Amino acid sequence: MSEPASSQAELVLLEAWVADNPGSHGALRLAKAYRDHGRLDQARAVLGRGLAVNPENIEARALLADVLEQLGEADGALAQLIMAAQELGRHAAVYANLARLLRASGRPQEAARVKALAEAMAAGVGSLPSMGGLESATMAAIYAAQGHAKQAEDIYRTLLARDPANAEAQASMAETKRKASAGHARAAAGSAKVIGRLERLRAAALGRAALA
Secondary structure (H helix, E strand, O other): OOHHHHHHHHHHHHHHHHHEEEEEEEEEEEHHHHHOOOOHHHHHHOOOHHHHHHHOOOOHHHHHHHHHHHHHHHHHHHHHHHHHHHHEEEEEEEEHHHHHHHHOOOOOOHHHHHHHHHHHHHHHHHOOOEEEEEEEEOHHHHHHHHOOHHHHHHHHHHHHHOOOOOHHHHHHHHHHHHHHHHHHHHHHHHHHHHHHHHHHHHHHHHHHHOOO
């Protein structure tokens, strides 16, 4: 079944916008549209790029978990939800402050409920399962796609420690290192260009000052 024309038009616009703004809210809308149309690999790619820019986006992590689960990648889905839950727990103070203000506003019952939620969230962070047992090629690929090369390499090392002959892990680790090195080189080149531009502007300013 073909997509409705309106959906196709919206996808084209979203794709153009997200290409230049991978961490924007439009990326979340595009990923949802891809998921709803069964284009799960594209949804995963968009969410991975977005989380590389904005790793604290809880909604994006929850959506990525749903996409990964539909792709049959349960370990990756679980890891994403653990990270989302950890991020939520770090915002427990928001609910604690809300409870305080509700109590000050003469709304003690609501304050008590919100305070209980804040306490549960704060306590829950420490009791969440760790991701230590989720070392897999899928998890490493997720980290690599989000720009977390060190975490990806650590997982590949764990996999290779278990199975030194794992050719897939060896190749993936080498590729992750290559991309990370290329990224550092691009960043260094960009910094050099900026510094060069600033030096030229400084020289020009000094030249004008000397002529004044």
